[in-house]
Amino acid sequence: MDLAGTTERAAVGQTEPLRRHRGGRPMGGRRRAGFVFSLPVILLVAGLLVLPIGQTFYYSLTSWDGITSTWVGLDNYRQLFSDSTFWQVLANNGILLASIPLAILIPLLVAFLLNERVLGWRFFRSVYFLPTAISWVVIGMVAIRFFASEGILNNVLRTIGLGSVHTDLLSGEFSAMIAVIITFIWSVFGTNTIIFITGMATLDREVYEAARVDGAGAWSIFFFVTIPMLMRFIQFAFILTLITAFTALFSLIFIMTQGGPGFATTTLEFFVFEKAFNNGVFGLAAAIGVVLFAIVFAIWIVQFRILRSRTD
């Protein structure tokens, strides 16, 4: 799980140094201990995260088959940006982005209801959060059967008398993306609901009461009281969902659609895998990896900016 909202707080939050005691050890001992204690995590992350991201940048400037690489400068990027498939893939990421408001709004509404503490709300809460424990592979497996031509969705439609509306979402280009998005929204529903319930628990109930006394209905309370007061949590959920959509859907796509039909459900992260491990063009794949990294990095920076402007 990634965190989004408040790394900044941790980053700027000062570590209060231990005071040096009379008769205590000299500062040097503490510093040395600090260095030694932090060494394992530094080595691990430097060797297996920092080094490879550097290599990705380097190899994106080479023609590379995994063994030998030759310097080609910006050729990979030129090739990438003139490839219409790349733009289609980027557009797919755009469609994912466009679906995120729904992945926020539905949990927000449900959290609003849960917050009324109706009978059994604790039970509801833990059922909603359950999909966080399930792998994308398993989710994808069921999703295929759900959307299949002879699948659950069509059975349900038939049962409620809508048999004429026969769907086959996974075989159409745009509809396959819709199927992936529906599955995605289902999967992140629990996490976002929990975030919003946590947020609502921090709100002052008196504000609600005051609004109610003033004659505000449930809808206006939701839109004019709850949403504005939850902005920090909504923003956190938005970033978390966006990062998930861009960097965690590989397995789901791998299982549900293999990126198809055509490239209809290939997103950037799937494109990296496709180019590297199916087409063997590692240099080009590295360039796509750099583009993905740049996009994710930009999202985080924007997020920090917004946070800072709000706390100032």
Place this chain on the structure above:
Amino acid sequence: MNRTRRRLSRMAMFVVLCLVVVVMLFPFYFMTLTSFRSYDQYLAGSGFSLDSWAVLFDTIPVLRELFNSTVVTVGAVLIILAVSTTGGFAFAKLGYPGSAVIFLLLLAGMMVPVQSIIIPEYVNVSGFGLINQFQGAILVYAALGAPFATYLMTTYYRGISNELIEASLMDGASYLQIFMKVMLPLSVPAIVTVAVLQFIQIWDDLLIGLLFLQTPEVRTITVGLATLQSSRMVNIPALMAGSLVSALPAIIVYLVFQRHLVRGLTMGMGK
């Protein structure tokens, strides 16, 4: 009048929330029901049979793959706990010149998408001959989980009072002793949270397993399941049985440690 309306609206809320439960639980119902039908019974839409479970165990080495998943997941979680508790202690309490910058860089590690590093990672690990070895996958998982875990531990340790440590120092305890006897026992809740979060994430992962553990002997259950699916296996009940088996350990961990997961999320928000 007003009271009846109030009661009606609460009833309506309850009904809506129940409908959401149906939507969220349906996949589990479908998996369970389908797995207990033979292929023919599945097509016919009724019946009960253990056939599909037999098919599943005949097709893939389920127990072997569960064992592999356990080795990889537990191994990686242990490394993550080791480096994140020591690192968290250092960054929270034992600052040294440059430690703040290093901590920031570590946080930046959380922003690196797996796909952006996966190719060189694969080449490096295979250079050490660790493809299809548990150690390779374990190290990669550990590195991917370490930044977030260290962040959570650091946040937690910052909340522990300095006086405790200073008092122990006065008593002549070494930093190692303070870590083992003061910090670790105090941070058990945070340790559990980190362990549960990472366990579920690693158990459920496909990509790293797919690339770093390719041979049947070392395959994890999640990868085994994905291989079944992509081999165009048509026996849907057997696939559902496989899904259920692979999901069960993580579901049990979830049910037992639910509270800790929620706390992980809120700790991530910096609360």
